[in-house]
Structures are given as structure tokens and as C-alpha cells.
Amino acid sequence: MNSRRYHLTTFGCQMNEHDSERIRGVLEEDGWQPVDDPESADLLLFNTCSVRESAENRLLGRLGEARRLKNERPDRLIALAGCFAQSRQSEIFDQLPFLDIAFGPRNIGELPELIDAVSTSTGSRAYSFDDNPSLSGALPSRRLDRHRAWVQVMTGCTNFCSYCVVPSVRGPERSRKELNIIDEVKALVDDGVVEVTLLGQNVNSYGLDLEGGMAGDRRFASLLAELDAIEGLQRVRFTTSHPKDLSPALVEAIRDVPVVCEHIHLPVQSGSNRVLERMNRGYTREHYLKLIDSLYTAVPEIAITTDIIIGFPGEKEEDFYRTMTLAGECRFDGAFTFLYSARTGTEAAALTGLIPPGTMKRRMGELVGLIQQTALAKNESLVGTTAEVLVEGASRHGGGQWRGRTRTNKIINFSAAETGEPPAAGLLTPVQIDSATSTTLRGRQD
DSSP: OOOOEEEEEEOSSHHHHHHHHHHHHHHHHTTOEEOSOGGGOSEEEEEEOOSSHHHHHHHHHHHHHHHHHHHHOTTSEEEEEEHHHHHTTTTHHHHOTTOOEEEOTTOGGGHHHHHHHHHSSTTOOEEEOSSOOOOGGGSOOOOSOSSEEEEEOEEOOOOOOTTOOHHHHHOSOEEOOHHHHHHHHHHHHHTTOOEEEEEOTTGGGTTTTSSSSOOHHHHHHHHHHHHHTSTTOOEEEEEOOOGGGOOHHHHHHHHHOTTBOSEEEOOOBOSOHHHHHHHTOSOOHHHHHHHHHHHHHHOTTOEEEEEEEESOTTOOHHHHHHHHHHHHHHTOSEEEEEEOOOOTTSGGGGOSOOOOHHHHHHHHHHHHHHHHHHHHHHHHTTTTOEEEEEEEEEOTTOTTEEEEEETTOOEEEEEOOSSSOOOOTTOEEEEEEEEEOSSEEEEEEO
């Protein structure tokens, strides 16, 4: 192959976005160059997600285009990475006969060898789905954001929620050693990063598989305190926290560790104990509400976001009502809401009591309306106050506006001060909040 140009498309969550950073790093260290136009690429690579049906549907649409481009140029390589590939490994080449390469999220480092294998043998295919974990610190990475970075503190999950494929596609929980994480963050700060987001399927269980010292939530809280000592690091975020493992140690860290931002993403999934039990979530409605109360008591200004699944098999109207009342009590700042879709190989896929689509959509509309109402009220309460904002760049709204994010993870579009230099990306600056919607704030540089 004379040219070595690749086009990467990513589906799914922050974990997948971070995996794509490592895919870019591995490819570019091997001499590949990124291109924006798929038609000019020699390698089309799709980093996939199978957690939600919507992500799979978007992927299948893009694969139709990939098939066309492969037919136009048979020497063009098509590669599938990530959770969808891992979950379909036994049948992926039968389902997608135009595919050349497939590999799982734990096999990113093997990509150059897979490319070499198919490039040197006409008509061959290459794949890797072995348990060969490659945590973020061990692979090169190419970030698209100069001042913010993701840092993976652990991989995998051992919770086995009845609707979720993550344990089967990402494997069991594995934690990185604290020293390796700290060294990576120091290197990122030296490279201009001021904010890091720590990633794990359940950061509250960080360290349970490491020898010695504190375990679980207390060990993660200790890691946050260690990161606070890194000179030049301004903000630390983390995701995701599982409610069954969140202890007072982490609440205290959000309150007491200066570098930790006042925001937590705490997926509840349902407000009904009956549904939570069928989901195998490991906590009750009452336990979750106590956690929320402890967070607001310790950090009154905290922003709390969540995940909620609508239409889980067997969800009755009274179950949905309990989800609505829980959402009202928790006063969420935002929520990722999903219509239930069965995932192959999960326990929930065999459950009876499927909810009619019309009922699911009606419930979704009611829930989204409530979340928006609550979020608007909380955002409007900020009008007239001043917030510290990390500048991300020019606003998409144009008109000389800038875009940034508060410590509570709220997006704000603002006008620059009339005197002085325009705000640069990566700058922390005070912004007075003048107006609000349910999803964004508007203001002016103070």
C-alpha cells in the first residue's frame, strides 16, 4: 500500500472516545495519517458500541457506505473495533463479508500487526479478541483537545446488571496502579492539560483488585487527593460512579479536595425497587435517595446527573411513577434517558413483559419534560452569580461568543471582556451568568 491514510468513526461513550484516542496514537506511530474524507482513506475504521441499540443502528448505516467504498476500491481496508465487534466475534465476518479486520477493546495495541497480516496476503482476514488488556497508559494516544484529557483508571466491570453487555465485552475489573496514573497525569499537565476526567465503568470499586492498602471507594478518594498535589492541574472529574459502592469517603473528597469538581454522574436507571431488583442493580430507591441527600448536604452547589432506562421489561405504571417522583426529589441537573432495548446475551433479553413502544415513548416524554423543568430551575437560580469557566474555544453560536464549562460541568456561552486579549482555550476565567436554559448558560467575562 503506497499511501497510509485512515478515517476513524467513533460510536458511544467517553470510554469509546478515549479508546479512539489510543487507536489514533497506535496508527500514527505506525506511520498512518488521518483524513476527514472517507473516500480518500486507505483504511476505514469504526470504533463501535453495543450498549445501546441506537449506536448499533448508526453503525449499520455507516457500514453500508463502507461496503460501497470497498467495492469501488477492493484494496481499501475496512476494520471494526470495540464492543460491537467483541460481542459478535464468532459471526462478524459472516455478517459483514466485506470486513478485513476486527478486534476488541482490549486488543488496540495489536492493530498494526492485524493490518500487516491482511496487507501481505490477498483476501485474508485478521482478528483478535483475546484477553490481552492494554490500559491507556501503556499505549500512545493522540488527543483532539489540548487542554482536557481522559485518563483510564480501570477497565472492565463485574456488576452484571441484567440489561448490560459491558462485562462480557470489556472483561472483569482491572485497576491501574496509582503511581502509573499519577505519572500519566503529570505528563499530561506538562503537555498543557489543565483538566482530566478519570474513566472507569465503576470508579467506586477502583483498587479492589490491587494488593495492599485501602480498597474501593476509599482508595479512589485517596487517589483524588494524590492528584490534587500535582502542580498545574486545575480540575479533576470522574465517571462513572455506581450507587451501590459510593461511600462517605468519595462524598468527602468532592467536598474537601480542591481540584475535584462539584459534579457527579450517578446512574439510577429506575426509581422502582421492583425494577431495580430485576435490573440486578444492587441498591434500593431508599439507598439512592440517602446518597443524594448526603451529596447535597456536603456540597450544596453540586450538580448531579444520571442515567434512566424507560420501559424495562415488566415496568408497570406505578414503577414509572416512582421513577418520576425520584427524579423530582433528586433535582437532577440533567439525565441521559434511554428506551429499553434488549441486548443479545444479557439476562434481561429473556425477560417477559415487554412494554409497547407507544407506552415507552409517552413515558419518555413525561420524564424528559420533568428533567428539563428541574434543570431549568436550577440553572435559573445561577443567574446573577459568577462562575469559574474553563474556556474551550469559540462558541458555535458565533457573534464573537466563546464557549466554556463551569466546575459543575455546565456549558456556558459568553462574551469576552471589552478590554484585554480574547480568552484563549485552556484559560480559567470568571464569567457572570446573565441567563439560562435547561441545558446551557449565557454570560459575560467578568
